Amino acid sequence: MENTTEGTWDSLAVKLNDKILETLCELKFTHMTPVQAACIPLFMSNKDVAAEAVTGSGKTLAFVIPVLEVLLRREEKLKKMQVGALVVTPTRELAVQISEVIGHFLRKFPQFTQMLMIGGNNPMEDVEKFKENGANIVIATPGRLEDMFRRKGDGVDLASSVKSLDVLVLDEADRLLDMGFENSLNAILSFLPKQRRTGLFSATQTQELEKLVRAGLRNPVRVAVKEKGVADGATRRTPSTLRNYYTVCRAEDKFNQLVAFLRQHKHQKQLVFFSTCACVEYFGRALETLVRKVPVHCIHGKMKRKRNQIFADFRALKSGVLVCTDVMARGIDIPDVNWVLQYDPPSSGSAFVHRCGRTARIGHRGNALVFLLPMEESYVDFLSINQKCPLQKMSAVSDVVDVLPKVQALAQADRAIFERGMKAFVSYVQAYAKHECSLIFRVKDLDFPSVARGFALLRLPKMPELRGKSFPDFQPAPLDTEAIRYKDKQREKLRQNMLAERRQNRDDETRTKKAVGGKQAWSKQKAKKERRKKNAAKRKRAQDSASDDDDMDELLKDTRLLKKLKKGQICEEDFERQITAGAHH
Numbered sequence: 001m002e003n004t005t006e007g008t009w010d011s012l013a014v015k016l017n018d019k020i021l022e023t024l025c026e027l028k029f030t031h032m033t034p035v036q037a038a039c040i041p042l043f044m045s046n047k048d049v050a051a052e053a054v055t056g057s058g059k060t061l062a063f064v065i066p067v068l069e070v071l072l073r074r075e076e077k078l079k080k081m082q083v084g085a086l087v088v089t090p091t092r093e094l095a096v097q098i099s100e101v102i103g104h105f106l107r108k109f110p111q112f113t114q115m116l117m118i119g120g121n122n123p124m125e126d127v128e129k130f131k132e133n134g135a136n137i138v139i140a141t142p143g144r145l146e147d148m149f150r151r152k153g154d155g156v157d158l159a160s161s162v163k164s165l166d167v168l169v170l171d172e173a174d175r176l177l178d179m180g181f182e183n184s185l186n187a188i189l190s191f192l193p194k195q196r197r198t199g200l201f202s203a204t205q206t207q208e209l210e211k212l213v214r215a216g217l218r219n220p221v222r223v224a225v226k227e228k229g230v231a232d233g234a235t236r237r238t239p240s241t242l243r244n245y246y247t248v249c250r251a252e253d254k255f256n257q258l259v260a261f262l263r264q265h266k267h268q269k270q271l272v273f274f275s276t277c278a279c280v281e282y283f284g285r286a287l288e289t290l291v292r293k294v295p296v297h298c299i300h301g302k303m304k305r306k307r308n309q310i311f312a313d314f315r316a317l318k319s320g321v322l323v324c325t326d327v328m329a330r331g332i333d334i335p336d337v338n339w340v341l342q343y344d345p346p347s348s349g350s351a352f353v354h355r356c357g358r359t360a361r362i363g364h365r366g367n368a369l370v371f372l373l374p375m376e377e378s379y380v381d382f383l384s385i386n387q388k389c390p391l392q393k394m395s396a397v398s399d400v401v402d403v404l405p406k407v408q409a410l411a412q413a414d415r416a417i418f419e420r421g422m423k424a425f426v427s428y429v430q431a432y433a434k435h436e437c438s439l440i441f442r443v444k445d446l447d448f449p450s451v452a453r454g455f456a457l458l459r460l461p462k463m464p465e466l467r468g469k470s471f472p473d474f475q476p477a478p479l480d481t482e483a484i485r486y487k488d489k490q491r492e493k494l495r496q497n498m499l500a501e502r503r504q505n506r507d508d509e510t511r512t513k514k515a516v517g518g519k520q521a522w523s524k525q526k527a528k529k530e531r532r533k534k535n536a537a538k539r540k541r542a543q544d545s546a547s548d549d550d551d552m553d554e555l556l557k558d559t560r561l562l563k564k565l566k567k568g569q570i571c572e573e574d575f576e577r578q579i580t581a582g583a584h585h
Contacts, residue, residue, distance in 0.1 A: 009021060009024055009029065009030070009031070009032060015041070015044060015069075016065070016069065017068070017069060017072055019105075019108040019109065020065060020068060020069070020105060020108075022108065023104055023105050023107075023108060026104075027104060029061070032058075033057050033058035033062075033225075034053070034057065034225040035051060035053040035057045035058055035059055035062050035223070035225040036058050036061055036062045036065075038051070038062075038223045038225055039051050039062040039063070039066070039199070039223055040062060040065055040066055042221050042223070043062075043063065043066030043070075043197065043199055044066050044069050044070070046197060047197075047220070047221045048197060048198045048199070048217040048218055048219065048220040048221065049198075049199045049200070049220060049221055049223060050199075050200045050213050050217060050220040050221070050222045050223070051199070051200070051201050051202070051222075051223040051224075051225070052202055052203070052222075052223070052224045052225070053201070053203065053223075053224075053225040057225060059171070059201045060097075060098055060101050060171075060333070061101070062201070063087070063169045063171070063199045063201060064098070064101055064102055064105065066167070066197075066199070067085045067087075067102075067137070067167050067169065068102075068105055068109065068112075070084075070085070070166050070167050070197060071084045071085060071112060071136065071137075071166065071167075072109070074166065077111070078111075078112070078136045078164065079134075080113070080133075080134035081134040081161050082134075082136065082161060082164040083135060083136060083137070083138050083158075083161045083162045083164065083165055084112075084136050084137065084164060084165060084166050084167070085136070085137045085138070085165070085166060085167040085168075085169070086137075086138050086140070086145075086162065086165060086167070086168050086169070086192070087137070087138070087139045087140070087169040087171060088140055088141070088142055088145060088168070088169070088170050088171070088176070088185070088188065089139070089140075089141065089170075089171040089172055089176075090141065090142070090171075090172050090175045090176045090179050090181065090330065091141065091327060091330070091332075092118035092119055092120055092141055092307065092308060093307065093308070093311045093327075093328065093332050094171065094172065094330070094332055095116055095118045095139045095140065095141055096116065096118070096308060096311070096312075097332065097333055098139050098171065099114060099116050099139045102114055102137060102139070106137075112136045112137060113133060113134060113135050113136050113137070114135060114136065114137040114138070114139065115129065115130060115133070115135035115137075115138055115139070116139050116140070117138060117139070117140035117141070117144045117145055117148055118139075118140065118141045118144055119141060119143060119144050120304060120305060120307060120308055123144065123147055123148070123151070124154070126144070126148060127148070127151055127154045127155070127156050130148070130156055130158070131155055131156060134161075142176065142181040142184035142185055142188065143181070143184060145184075145188055146184045146187050146188055149187070149188065149191050158191070159191045162191060162192055162193070163193055165192055165193055165196050166196060166197060167196065167197045167198075167199070168192060168196055168197070168198045168199070168216070169198075169199045169200075169201070170185075170198075170199070170200045170201070170212070170216070171201050172201070172202060172203070172330050173200045173201060173202040173209055173212060174202040174203065174209050175202075175330045175354075177209060177212065182212075185212065189216055198216055198217045198218075198220070200212065200213060200216065200217060200220070203330075203350075203353070203354060203357070241364060241365045241366065242356060242357075242359065242365075242366050242367070242368060243365075243366070243367045243368070243392070244356060244367075244368050244389060244390065244391045244392065245367065245368065245369045245370075245391060245392050245393070245394040246369065246370045246371075246372055246377075246380055246391045246392075246393060246394065247369060247370075247371055247372070247393070247394045247395070247396055247397075248372050248373070248374055248376075248377055248393075248396075249371065249372075249373075249396055250373065250374065250447075250450055250454075251373055251446075251447060251450040251451040251453070251454040252404075252450045252451075252453040252454040253396075253400075253454070254343065254371050254373075254454050255283065255286075255403070255404065255407075255454055255455075255456070256400050256401065256402055256403055256404065257371065257396060257397050257400060258272070258341065258343055258371070259287070259290050259291065259401070259403050260397040260398075260399060260400045260401065261341065261369075261397050262287065262291045262294070262321055262341075263291055264397065264399075265338070265339060266291065266293070266294045266319070267319050268319055268338035268339060269317065269318070269319050269320060269334070269336050269337050269338050269339075270320075270321050270322070270337070270338060270339040270340075270341060271321075271322050271324060271328065271334070271337055271339070271340045271341065271355075271358050271359075272287075272321060272322070272323045272324070272341045272343055273324060273325070273326065273328075273329070273340070273341065273342045273343060273344065273346070273355050274323065274324070274325060274343050274344050275325070275344035275346070275347070275427075275428060275431040275432075276300075276325065276424070276427035276428060276430075276431050277300035277301060277302045277325055277427070278420065278423040278424040278426075278427040278428075279343075279344070279424045279427060279428055280298050280299070280300040280323050280324060280325055281298065281300070281420050281423075281424070282417075282420040282421050282423070282424035282455075283323065283343070283424070284296065284298035284323035285298070285417065285420070286407050286410065286417075286456075287321065287323060289406070289410065290403050290406065290407075291321065294319070294320060294321060295314075295317055295319075295320035295321070296320065296321045296323065297310050297313060297314045297320065297321070297322050297323070298310070298322075298323045298324070299311060299314075299322060299323075299324045299325075299327065299328055300324060300325045300327060301325060301327040311332075314334065315334050315335065318336075322334075326346060326351055326354075326355070328358065329346070329351055329354045329355045329358070330354045332358060334358060336364075337358050337359040337366060338359065338366065338367065339359065339366075339367050339368070339369065340355055340356055340358050340359045340366070340367070340368040340369070341368075341369050341370075341371070342355055342368070342369070342370040342371065343371055344371075344428070344431070345370055345372065345376065345379060345435075345441070347431065347434060347435050347436055348436040349382065349383060349386050349387045349389075349436065349437070350387070352370070352383060352387060352389065353387050353389055355368070356368040356389070369394060370391070375440075375442075375445055376440055376441065378440050379437065379440050379441075380393075382437055382440060404453065404454075404456040405456075407421075407456035408456045408458060408477065411456065411458055411484070412458065412477070412479065412484060413487070414484075414485075414486065414487040415484045415485055415486040415487075415491075415492070415495070416486055416487065416488065416491070418458060418481065418484050421455055421456065421457055421458075422457065422461045424455060425451070425452060425455045425457060425461060426461055426463050428451070428455075429443060429446070429451075429463070429465050432446065433465075443465065448460075448465075448466065448469075448471055448474070449471045449473035449474035450473075452471075452474050453474065458476065458477040458479070458481055458484075459476040459477065459481055460474060460476070
């Protein structure tokens with residue numbers, strides 16, 4: 001069925017609990033969105049629902065209210081360790097957000113308890129919390145939930161707790177499958193009772209999603225809530241309150257354009273999407289310096305411990321900038337986002353639509369802007385046809401200042417920034433090569449010197465895409481990049497020790513070859529091996545002083561290599577080659 005109507009909550013007043021209506025009034029929800037008007041009555045009448053609705057259409061309330069109503073109407077009240085409702089969602093940020101919405105309602109229903117089961121913390125903390133408090137409503141990400149089901153040996157029998165399950169909700173179900181959670185979902189479904197209500201909510205319908213509908217829902221009512229184009233009646237994939245723009249500029253001008261735009265809109269709330277985690281780390285840290293008196297936060301998928309706090313901090317801001325990857329593209333509801341800026345077009349057309357959907361949510365107005373290179377302009381036509389997402393052209397920002405020399409100065413002052421820039425450039429090129437629209441985004445057509453200048457690189461990195469090519473248009477900075485030091489004194493000391501170690505190794509090899517005709521004496525080999533082990537051990541001890549998560553990962557990789565060497569799983573040559581390669585990256 002299709003539904004494009006709205007309604008007031010009064011139309012459901014006879015069916016809804018008074019305290020739910022009171023909470024809606026407190027939260028200033030006066031009108032139902034189309035997806036709410038379509039799904040809530042169906043869900044409350046014991047129907048399975050598969051709902052497709054544009055991003056930002058109010059899907060969360062469309063399942064939170066029926067979940068509460070179903071639990072309130074149970075003949076047998078839920079006990080402490082009985083789970084009556086389970087909400088599964090792809091990211092921990094979205095899980096936190098859903099938990100907050102449910103929390104508003106539970107203030108009036110103290111008989112119910114809820115619990116978050118998400119990554120980013122020690123699973124044993126969740127085990128102890130569930131054993132102590134139980135939970136009637138569980139909001140979880142698939143990986144952590146599957147793990148909890150398998151922890152019977154730790155004293156948690158979640159499989160028994162969900163035997164009382166009334167409602168299962170799969171939120172952002174299409175992305176659950178995009179992110180590779182299909183096996184986890186199948187495992188989770190195997191623990192759940194067949195007699196239950198199931199709601200499946202998504203922004204797009206795919207063949208994989210159809211399989212999930214058949215596996216998890218019994219004769220579902222399908223709800224497609226879409227918006228109509230004003231002029232031609234074509235179905236829109238984005239809210240009608242969203243103004244979508246694009247601008248065209250050379251690769252070496254993009255970052256200057258971005259900085260100028262952020263400075264001109266510094267009193268607004270803005271999301272800036274990049275294609276990779278490394279780009280977020282590099283450009284995000286640069287923006288912290290260049291966009292003054294504006295809070296700049298960074299979030300990407302490789303952050304383990306800090307994401308939840310950063311997300312909460314940004315949501316609470318009146319204005320500021322969040323630099324992020326597609327980990328923030330789906331389902332996330334951040335209040336009052338004025339602009340979504342796509343510095344790099346995403347790898348797929350559907351991701352473009354979801355990114356835009358972080359603004360113009362639930363009837364509010366919003367704006368989105370994508371930066372395109374001249375050779376990428378045909379992407380506009382692709383989005384209009386493939387995603388039903390028309391874009392208007394926006395002129396380049398005026399009063400642009402060249403900030404790239406300042407970024408280069410930052411890299412010269414701290415090796416960590418220099419290395420982030422190199423890593424970001426490599427990751428950008430690799431992501432570009434994997435773009436879904438390979439006819440438009442052709443890596444062989446990239447102007448590498450222009451891109452490198454846009455990254456403010458001091459020199460070009462060594463990478464397969466550049467091997468055997470010369471770039472006279474790119475002028476490396478007139479300095480020895482090996483001489484750039486880390487600001488972190490501990491890291492610099494470690495680097496100097498490594499360099500001294502390598503010099504010593506080379507000298508030893510040279511002397512030994514001269515002495516024994518090119519074959520190393522056994523004692524020299526042993527001494528060299530001991531030095532390498534000692535050096536890797538130093539790296540392990542330096543973990544605590546690493547300045548960010550990526551550096552920690554590098555140190556952990558080196559430690560794992562050392563263990564493999566000790567166990568004889570790799571030879572000396574492999575150990576040396578992989579350690580050296582890691583240092584270059």
